[in-house]
Every structure is written in C-alpha cells, then in structure tokens.
Amino acid sequence: MDFLVGGDFPVEIVLAIIAILLSAGAFLWEFVFVGRRQLGYRVQMDTPVTGEIESVFPGVLPQLRPDLDGSSPELKDLSVVLVRIENSGATTIDSRDYQAPDVGRVGLHLHFPQRRVIGMAVTELSEPGLADSLDRDSGIAVREDMIGHIGVIDLPKVSLNRGDHYKILAILQRSEGTGEYRAPVLQGGIKGGTVTETQSRTGASRVMLALTAFLVLVIVVQLVVAAVEPDPTPLDCAAGKLTLVGSSAFAPVILDAAAQYRKRCTGAEFTFAFEGTERGLDRLIEEGKNNRELLAITDGPKGEGYAALLKRPLGLSLFTMVVHKDVGVRSLTAAQIEDIYQDRITNWRDVGGPDLPIVLVNRIPGSGTRNTFERRLLTQPQVIRSHVSCKALEDLPPPDAAHCDVQVTKDMLQAVADLRGAIGYSEFSEATRVGVPTVAINGVAASRDSAIDRTYPFWGIEFAYSYGELPGDSLAAAFRRYLTDEAGRNVLTAHGNVACGDLPDPTRCQPDV
Template sequence: MNGFPWESVIAVLGLAVPVIAALWEFFLAGRKRLGYRVQMDTSARDSATSSGPEAGVLQRMQWDGAHLRDPSVALLRIENVGWTPIVEEDYVAPANDAVGIRVAFPGRRVVGMVVTECSHTVLRDFFTPGTPGLGATDGVIRLPKVKLNRRAHYKVLAVLDRLPGFTETDFPDPQVTAGIVGGVRGGTIKRTEYYPFASRPVRWLLALLVLVSVAQSVSTFARSEDAMAAPLDCAEGTLHLTGSTAFKPVLESAAEQYTKTCPGARIPLSDSQFEGSVPGLDALATAGDKAKPKGDEGLGDRLTFSDGPKSPGRTRLLPRPVALSLFTLVVNKDTGVQDLSLKQVRDLYAGRITNWEQVNGEDLPVQLVGRHPGSGTRTTLQRQVLDDRPLPAVTTSDCRGMDMSRSNRCEVNKTQTLLNTVTSTPGALGYSEVGLAEAHKDVRQVRIDGYPATLEGADQGAYPFWETEIAYTYGEPPADSIAAGFLRYLANEVGKDIIRAEGHRPCSELDKPLVCRPSGS
C-alpha cells in the first residue's frame, strides 16, 4: 500500500484495544469500587385521586400521630462493583465513627427505613436493631461499615415525607456520601447502572474493537477487489501488445480486466498494433534490438502474439504457447455453398476451380479474398489446409475494383476488412478466426469434409484449420515485469475464461500443453 500505512495502524489498534480493555476491567476498574443504584424513588401524591380502596393507603400513613403530607418511597441498592472485597478499614471515616455511608434526601425527611434484601444471609448481622452506625436522623440515613465481597449488595427501603418549607414539585435525587481507601477515582462512591454485559468504558472499548475489525475487513475486501485474479500477477507499468489480428479480441478483453485488477498497469491498444503476426514479430525484434538489454535479461514491457511459430532466424524471440485457435473458411451467401472437401478447397486455391457451379454452387466466378503476407491466419491456411502449397498470384490490388465477370484474387491487411469484403463481393471466398466470423453475421462459414470449425473436431484430428497462438517475448522478461505478470494472468482461471469466451482453448487444457497440439494431431 502506498502512502500512509493505514493497515499497520489498524493492526496495532486491533492488538491494543483488547489489551486496554483487559487492563481497564481487571486492573483499573477491578480495584475497590463502592457503588449505589436508585432502583425506585416514587411519590404517592396522586394516590387520593386514584380508584380502589387501597389507593390512599400511603396518604393515610402517620408519623408522630400526624398524617404524612406528601409521602414517597425510595429503594437504594448498595453494592461492591469492583473485583476486590471491601472491609471496615476500607471506608474513609474515623476509626471511632461506625457510619460508612450517609444518604440524604433534600426536601424530604426520613419517616422510616429498613434493609430489605441482602445478597448473602451473613450480611443481615450488620443490620440488627441497635447496630452502631445504623439509623436515620434529620432526613439522613446512616449505614454501617459493611464488609462486602465482590458483587455483594444490600438494599435499603425508605419511606419519606415532604418538608414543610420545600415547595418544588419534584424532589432532587438522593445524595449518597461515602469513600473507599484505594478505590477508583479517589474512592468516592459512584452511582452505577445495570450492566448486563460490561461497564460503559469497556463497552466503548469493545465498540472500538468492532470498528477496528470492520476497518480491517473493508481493507482486506478492497485489496481483494483490487487483485481479484491473483495478486502475484499484478505489476505496474505500461505493456505494449502487437501481432495477430485473430487474437486481438482476446487481448482486448484480457487487457481491460487486467488493468481493472491491477490499477498500476496500463495496456494501451489500437488497430495499428495488430497488423498481423509477422509485423508484430518484426516490431518486437526491432524494440529489443534498440533497447539492447544486458545479458540474459529481456524486455519486460512488450509481448507479441502470433498465429503459429516464428521463422527460425529470430533467436532472441522466446515462445510461450497460450491457446489453440480455430479458423474457418467464409463465403458470400450468394455462392450457395456450405460444405467443401479438403480436395475442393485445395483446387479452389490452386485455380483449378474458378466457378462455384463446379462444386454444386451458384453460377458465380470465384473471388479469392486473402490476407497480406505476414498474416498468421494466411500462414496457417497454407500450412494446415493447403499442405504448404503456394497461393495463386494476386490479380488485382483493389478488392473493390475487381472484374466480377471472371475469377480474381486480392488481398487486404486485416481480418475485419476481409470479412467486410467477402460480405459485399458476390462469389467471394476468404478465411478468418472463428470468433470474428461468428460475430460477423453476413458471411457463411464453410465446413471442411463435413466438419464445422469446433475444438472437438480439431482435437479428434478431423478438422484441419487450427493453429497454436504463441506469445513471444524478447529474451526472458523479469519475473516482476508487467509482461511476465500478463502472461501469468492469461494462464490463470480468469485469463482462461476470457480465452474460452472468445472461442479458443487454453493450452493448459490440451493433451500436449507444452507444444499446444490437440490429441488428434
């Protein structure tokens, strides 16, 4: 990751947060902590207007022979919320003072009080009548210095009445005063809340831990999307691709996906880069000779794709079989032909058949539309279909200006141009990579000896018009270069899916992957 190391910061936080939470809970918050909760504090001033014979019972309560003016009831819970016991010596009070906790109710006097609940029966011994430090005086409840084990508690129920001079509608909260030696935050007793899981600070820390985990997950997910194929395939830089027009659709799709996977990669594409296999090999050799890489090091920014092997003289160009590519003969639909024998195909290209009527087609002169020298598809046709026989001479340099009253032969520079020419020329015969021919709906593919252009037919040795698509590098590219990364990408699952989608078969799926030959060859 470039820039600020956010992932390292997140990882440190991921370790620090649980450590801080543990230190807080078990060491800081785990010291002596005395707390209280006001579980109930309610007035009975509206009881006289309520229905039912029991509604005014609190109003009828008396103290010193007089009815209570505005009675209320409060229930307090005193508890040890720390992790260590509290003993008498822990209370912040003089040794001769038996009172450990004082509870005042501003605006009210204490009519009566009682300890109603103890977490353990032994605590009741601290609240027997006459116990020093227990009682209520002048509106203040006094509680003795009670020993409390961890999580121990007791409750105090108090009946209160409004003081004559207090005129506010609502009563202030009870004021609880106590202190513990060595306690948290100076040992002052604190009002607590019910924590079904953990204390509030710990919950904040745990929430932070969740956020850290989410941040790590988001970071991991983002990196996974940035490297959806395989992170080791990614490389930075600009890659220049040249060569076969037949393999161009595969390279366009693969380049688009690779640059999405690897943001640091650039693969500019244009029609001028794909003029044919031989021009692509020439461009690669020229770039290598100009760069003059040292020793055995090769170019890491250039690849050329060729329909078939290079010529023997190019010793610095190293081959890597990529895919088995299928090719097909295509005709203008007006020819009336759908199937040709291998002998008929050879006779057509030898000039012995000049009218489609000779092969049970329409009465139209045969117009041979081919590719310029250097085309890998043209070389494949000659080697695989025509048994290395030479092609007839070109009769016109302008395919659009042919004399349609007789048979002709012309050449174009690109497969797409060839398909367009076959479509617009009555009696035309040409050849193309299968994927491009299928996408061009206005031409008709021709079977050879009854076999269509399928990978199964090539694999069984029945269909002859195929070739190995080979990637060439100038020398051995560095392992971390974009050329090496792109080659690995084509060999992994994403790359193989792209190759199959364009009608080719990855070499790794064939019986002879090192030479990329089908089993029937």
C-alpha cells in the same frame, strides 16, 4: 487458533466461515421438489434492500462512497436475489451432462440484466458433499458483460442427484436504466434434457428467510469492510505500460484479457497495434531489446529467423472458411479448398454452388492466419499471384475469377461480405460475431470439440513472443502469466479457444504438432 495478528484481523475470513457454516446447515430446512427430467431454477427472492438496510443502520449506505481512485462501488440502488438451482428431474445429472466444453469447469451462467454483482454466496446445499463442487477452486466466479450491462455468475458443473439443489444469494447494484429489473435468467444446457424455470410448491420457511436475512447482513458487512479497507493488490499484479502487437485474428481475446487484467491491477496500462503476425514480430525485433514491455502475439510459430525471440504457447485457436452470402455453399472438402486456392476450380458451380466466378480473398504473405491456413489445408504452396487490393474489385465486378489481398482479419471479413463469389478464411469467433457465413470442412463444422478430437482440421496454436527473457517483475511477464493461468484461461474459453493447459494432449501446443 490465533486471531490476533496486529492490525490484520481477518474479519472477512471469519464472516465468510460463518456464512459457509450457516449455508451448509440451511438445506435441512428447505423442501424437495421432484418433477420431470430437467435442471430447474427458481428466483425465490428479488427485492430492493436499500431502504431496509438504512432502517437498521441509519445513514450507512449514504456514507459509503468509492475511494479516490474509484475502485470501490458506490452502495446505492441495491437489490437482493436468491436463486435455487435444482435437479427437478427423475435422474442424476453429472458433470458430463452439461452442454459445455469438456475441458472447462463452468457449466451454467446466471445472468442479471441491468445489474452488476457486488456480493455473492452459496446459501444452501441439499447435500454437504456439494460444497466440494462449489468452493473457490471449482470455477465459480463473478464477472460483468460490459457491453450488455449484464452481471454474470459463472457456475461449475455440479453433479446433482435426484432432488439435489443449491442456492445462490447475490447482492446486486443497478448498472443501467430505471424502473423494474428484468428477471434473472439461468443460461446453459443439459444433454438429453432441459434447463427450465420451475415453480415453487410451497413458500420459503421463516427459518430460511431469517438465515437469508442474516447472510444479507454478513455480505453487507463484508462490503463495508471492503469499502473502508480495500483489498490488497493481487500478488501477481505489475504496474507499468505494456504494448501488445501482432495477430489481428487473436486481437479480441487479448483486448478482453487486458480489460479483465486492468480490473484487478489498476496500475497496468496497455497499448495495442494488431497489424498482423509478421509486422508484430518485426516490431519486436526492432524495439524489443530496448523495450522489455513489448509482446507480440502470433497465429502459430514464428518460423525461420527471429533467433532472439522467445515463445510461450497460449492456446488452441479455431479458424474457419468464410464465403459471401450469395454463394450458398456451406461445406467443402479439404481437396476442394486446395483446388480453389490453386486456381484449379474457378466457378462455384463446380462445387455445387451457383454459376458464379470465385473471388479468392487472401491475407498478405507473412500473416499468421494465412500461414495456418496453408499449413492445415494446403499440401503445396499457393500459386504466385500479383498483389490486388480488394477495394479495387468492389466497383468493378469481375467477369471471371479474381483474387485480392487484405492486411488484417477485419478487412478479410469485410471483403468476403462485400464481394459476390468471395471466399476467405478467418478466426472462427470473429466470423460468427460479424455474421459472415462459415463453411464446414469435410462435412465437419468448426467447434472446439471437433478441433480437439482432430476431426476438424483448421486450427492453430497462438503464441506470445518476447525479446529474450523478461524480468520477473515486469508487466509483460505478469500479463503473459495471466494469459495462461485460471483467469486468463476463462477469457480464452469465452472466445471459443482452448488454453494449452486444458487440452487432453498439451503437446499439441508445440510448434511442430
């Protein structure tokens, strides 16, 4: 083996190999715990390490400071956590037993409140074969919930025989607050079983503690190397300034994806104008020829016109009907929804609700969400109505059925929440986040699984449009690729969507399917 590559000696790779080899051998020294049917986890270590490390390497941590660009973490307020994940039940747990979408690879989420994850390793495997389920292609990943100040390690759907286990060793840094940290929590579910915090019957052996201490040192050395010599920019990073316009329903996904992209690619800047699908496409036509750093995101295909625009499917997006809280109706048939929007049903009592006039809330014509609604749930065009602002109805409760129009998703959810008797439609994850009551269709609630198997009818395909072919080295091209690769797929999944590449039938992402 040739390790002499000029100044590019692969120190981190060598350290990682050593850590993996030690982790694979460490399981021989660990005890086996068998209990009732469950997937258990135990926090076997959660302790500050700053003082201990400084006593061995005096002055190391204070000298480590972020680079001038702020990309490297300041190494202070560190702690070490060791968590054991185990099949503590009496039966085998396989990848299909995790209560997570079948199309995804992530099954569990290890949360560290008030801390961010700055280093992580798999330190022990009860069976060597588990290594194949926990390698870098397994879906195991580190991220941070910026709003909740929670560090997260996403864990894959690992098949575990009775008594099998693996351990996650994390180096953490405080992200919020003072005093003692809240305990780490493993989130997720097992079909027909439980995910439970279990208790250890014996303490960890001295050999295991020694191995753990060595791995802590390995990770700290890796952090030192990273601080002194930062990682190179990822190959698919591009610098520049990209403007994203279009669908307000898909805006939260794009905003999150852009934030994640900026963490990896510090030379990228984004601006946003989510004013609706039609306005986004019109802006792309108007400006796209002279501005190649412009992408339009749409709910569904562009339809007629816009011949100069090229599309790229992103994923399946879930939509839902929403109603005012006083309506009380939580399920409608597709036929009832059509009758309501064709003015054939104008009072909630006709569909099992209270004696209350129905207020129809519509997105304006040209909205991608409206087009998806009409395409999936209506058999003929809506009746022609004059434009009425929903704000005009707030202070004058109508004595009879009424209607109004809104520009974007945020206004739709606000109007339905404010107007008694209101019904509308929205992207599903935004509706649940805001807390507006949702409505099942034909007795089937909105979910990824029901949309994938087509038992739930209200779904659409999101597209990214560009003005002609994009330069391969442009930020627009790089970010569009990011939305469809592994990292971007994780963002889509986190918001309740399904990437086209993860669908059992990817042809559903074609415009006419």
